Amino acid sequence: MSLPRVKVVVLGGTITMAPSAQAGITPTLSGEALLAQIPSLKEIASLDVVTPFLKPGASITLTEIAELAQGFAQDDADGIAGIVMVQGTDTIDETSFLIDLLYQGHAPVIVTGAMRGAHALSADGPSNLHNAISAAADPKTRDLGCLVLLNEELHTAANVEKMHKGLVSSFQSPNGGPIGYFLEGRLRLLRRPQSRPNLRLAASSFPTVCIAKPCLDENPALLNALPSLGYSGVVVEAMGVGHVPGQVLDALHALTQSLPVVLASRVTGGPVYTNTYGFPGSEIDLIKRLGLIPAGWLSPQKARLLLTLCLASGMKKDDIESAFAQFDPR
Structure with missing residues (x-):
């Protein structure tokens, strides 16, 4: 039996950051390097990984996200089972919502990242990435649009917010809580979100x-x-x-x-x-x-x-x- 196809798009963020020659950590690891840390992924999905750029989440632009959403629509038309977008947590609450507004495909888009750098003690990136890929490959997330998965919790893009500057439990949905959890190696979906708005929004340019x-x-x-x-x-x-x-x-x-x-x-x-x-x-x-x-x-x-x-x-x-x-x- 063939494995589901999952596309992994790595944009940078803390999950890719390692100590630099200067002070502090900076985006360093490519998508291939991140996946190499998790050998068990080969048993979950057939993976296509791309790294369009590596930058902090705060520097991502609306145009970049709109272009990614267009690409995701093509991936969906090509029969991909799911998509994982990996980025900095500073703007996950915004980018996930923007994708949810622009992307109308059937394949889920799961956004994840990390609160701790790749070389930190108890780095949360590999676990978050493993769980996000598992969720993207799971038929239960099909037709749910863009979702956010960190710290074993699955959130809708419209509800999730970054609630703490540094804790791994930073992402929460203050109004209603997560819709599911990743426990014992599998996604447990507690409830399906209400139907997604049908707005048919354009994105050729962005007024301020x-x-x-x-x-x-x-x-x-x-x-x-x-x-x-x-x-x-x-x-x-x-x-x-x-x-x-x-x-x-x-x-x-x-x-x-x-x-x-x-x-x-x-x-x-x-x-x-x-x-x-x-x-x-x-x-x-x-x-x-x-x-x-x-x-x-x-x-x-x-x-x-x-x-x-x-x-x-x-x-x-x-x-x-x-x-x-x-x-x-x-």
Whole structure:
């Protein structure tokens, strides 16, 4: 019986990093070098490995991810069983969501990485890579889109967040938890995620979208300056369930006259509210009077990506609102 085919795409990140001639660790190991550390993989899947580049996760671009998503679609059409993308953990919460928005194939895309360098004591990279490849080869993940697997936990791209700067347990899904675990050498899928949004988003170019974070006693000067800085949209990273200081309301109102403005929150757990608080600067005031678009359960950085793709696809405000509403199940 032939083994399932899995493509492994290595982009760099801590999982590939080793001590350099200078201080600290830097991306060093190719995809072939990573796989060579795990001989048991030959019993799990037939592997194709590519290393398009080696860079830190923070330096990956939207264009690079969009090009990878197009390649994944072709891999899916060619009959690949699954795809594993290996990268730096700084942006896994963003790149996985971007792929999930752009890629509509049947073969799963499993994103993984490591919190410890390749030469660290108890490096977590080999285990994460082994488990991700196993999950990509497992028929249970077919048609689930892009998923994230680290620390034996399987997460959906829309929900996963990096919650700690250094622990191997850094990646969590604050709203609902992981959908499965890799235990005793196999994937145990507890539940299937809800159906994936059908947005048909384009990615030929990427307009710039800003995340603005009003804090205690915020000065509105930055918000006032945004239209002159070339941004095409704004995500407001508000407080609590979706509140901002009263002194920035005039600036936000001016922004909504020329740009789509999305309302997200700096608080990780829970959705942006839409109909509870009614004071100036509350979510009701921002959504109903000023016209901000609620981000639902999406984090500010994921709301930025969705708004970027909506604008790239030529959507107007009503269509953008409908797109975001798909991430706020009711």
